Amino acid sequence: MSSPDIASILENSRELDRLRKEQEDVLVEINKLHKKLQATPEVVEKPGDSSLARLKAMYIQAKDLSEREVTISNLLLSQLDTSLPSGLPRQQRRKMDGNDQKRKRMKSDSDIFRLSPSMWSYIEACVSFKDEQVAARVTSDAEKDEWFVVKVINFDEKTKEFEVLDEEPGDDKEGSGQKKYKLPASCIIPFPKRNDPLSTQEFPAGRNVLAVYPGTTALYKATVISTPRKRKSDEYLLEFDDDEEDGALPQRTVPFHKVVPLPEGHRQ
Numbered sequence: 001m002s003s004p005d006i007a008s009i010l011e012n013s014r015e016l017d018r019l020r021k022e023q024e025d026v027l028v029e030i031n032k033l034h035k036k037l038q039a040t041p042e043v044v045e046k047p048g049d050s051s052l053a054r055l056k057a058m059y060i061q062a063k064d065l066s067e068r069e070v071t072i073s074n075l076l077l078s079q080l081d082t083s084l085p086s087g088l089p090r091q092q093r094r095k096m097d098g099n100d101q102k103r104k105r106m107k108s109d110s111d112i113f114r115l116s117p118s119m120w121s122y123i124e125a126c127v128s129f130k131d132e133q134v135a136a137r138v139t140s141d142a143e144k145d146e147w148f149v150v151k152v153i154n155f156d157e158k159t160k161e162f163e164v165l166d167e168e169p170g171d172d173k174e175g176s177g178q179k180k181y182k183l184p185a186s187c188i189i190p191f192p193k194r195n196d197p198l199s200t201q202e203f204p205a206g207r208n209v210l211a212v213y214p215g216t217t218a219l220y221k222a223t224v225i226s227t228p229r230k231r232k233s234d235e236y237l238l239e240f241d242d243d244e245e246d247g248a249l250p251q252r253t254v255p256f257h258k259v260v261p262l263p264e265g266h267r268q
Contacts, residue, residue, distance in 0.1 A: 012076050019069045026062045030055070045201075047208060048264030050186065057162075057185030060129055060155055129155070129162065129190065135210065135219050135260050136164050137187040144267045147219035149212060149258075150181070152188075162188055168217045194257035197234055202227050203259065210266065211238055212258035219260075221268050228256045241268060 033055050036043070043049055129152040139146040150164040161182040168178075189210070192200040203209050203224050211222045226237035235253040243249055 009076065009079050012072055012079070016069065016072045016076065019065055019072065023062060023065045023069070026058055026065065030058050030062065033058070047262050048266065049261065050189065050263065053189055054185055056129070056190060057188065061160060064155055129188070132190070134164070134191060135189040135212075136162075136181070136183055137263070138164075138166065138181050138183070145263070147189075147210060149217040149219070153180075156182065160184070164188075166217075189260045189263070191260060192257045194255070197228070197256055200256060202229055202256075203236070203261075205230075208262045209236075209238070210260050210262045211236070211240070211254045213240060213243075214252055214254065221262060221266060222254075222259075225251055 033051065037051060037055075043051055131152065133149055133151055135147050136150040137145050137147050138150070148166055149168075150166050152162055153165050154163040155161075156163060159182065161184055164181050164183060166179040166181065205224050205226060207224045209222055209224060210219045212218070213220050220240050220242075222238040222240045224236055225239055228234055228236060231237060234256050236256060236259055237251050238254050238259075239249040239251055243252075
């Protein structure tokens, strides 16, 4: 085996170790949040709570790390296959691989805190943000937060940030081209699944929410006047803050899949 081959195997081995260490760190954080949700499941009903969004982001990160680990593992196996002689050494290697996988499964089974079936269903439905539209806080200053509809195009494993695309950035002075942002999970809120309204949490009348203003891709604070269930439709009836017309707040309809919880501490 040549020195470059050995160097490549060692480099991939180090990358595999790094990925596994990072996966362990993510699992620790996932389990912490699992235990919190098991102890106080009512927290997800509170306005502005982002527990499920954070959990989803961590599962996406864990999934990406796992897929990367599989890729590197397969590459290492291929490199070793071309380097090892036939016969017993390869058989021993396969046996070791099997034992390693068994230990890994045992560790995973013991490490992952058990969730309720309903929580697992939510996580499975939300396992990937990629190519989905989400609500994103793209700017934040001392005076206000700005939320827009964006499309997730990538998750960066190293920085733990989502790369998102604002497909309709408006007509500001900086130009009207599409804009990309890199945002942490705390700046992302997933929209309800538009094709599954029955499994979507419904916000009661009087609740403050964040909703897409009709005809735009911007989200603003609003108050629920009537729910989709009561209206027997797929739309909320809302009153947006600062939307006064002729001395009154007009009531506007917004599809349920464009309404999300109002983030805690929201400034508008």
